[in-house]
Amino acid sequence: MITETEPVSSGLAEIRDLKTTVFVLREELERSRLDTAEAVRQGVSCANAEIAQLKATIAALRDDLQEWPIRRDEAARLAQSANLEEIKQLKEAVAALRDTLEAERSERDTAVRRAVIAAQDEIAQLRSTVGSLREAMEQAGFSQQDEIAAARAQDRAEILQLQSTLSALRDQMQATPARRAK
DSSP states (O other): OHHHHHHHHHHHHHHHHHHHHHHHHHHHHHHHHHHHHHHHHHHHHHHHHHHHHHHHHHHHHHHHHHHGGGSOHHHHHHHHHHHHHHHHHHHHHHHHHHHHHHHHHHHHHHHHHHHHHHHHHHHHHHHHHHHHHHHHHHHHHHHHHHHHHHHHHHHHHHHHHHHHHHHHHHHHHHHHHHHHHO
């Protein structure tokens, strides 16, 4: 009875250890997800702040352009030509910033996708590990059951042999007094 209890308690301890491992891995995965979400949130926040600044700059430039016609014609012509050049540069800068922003968004999206894929791969590996460990536990259980069954069969055979020997000895003992009496 003691030999049957030890594997069960060992198995229970192993199951408890596996559950603890799974729990710790889940916590790590959750922390990883939270870190990724925080990085994405910060990236989006920075991008939104930059967009707001660009919009404010564009709005300020539009306001400046609307004030130019009120000024003197000559100053307006000089300013207009300077502003046209500045507008061209600003458009180029805005286009360059837009391209940069799109590239950053694309990189961030790619990083998020990679993080999600990595997390999914890790989950799949953990599931595979849990399945392998579960299968190994079941195999160990089957092996122990086979050993127990073999030991019981051997015990039964030995008991039958001892009973047969005992019966033969009884027969001899009973026959011996009858021979002595003759």
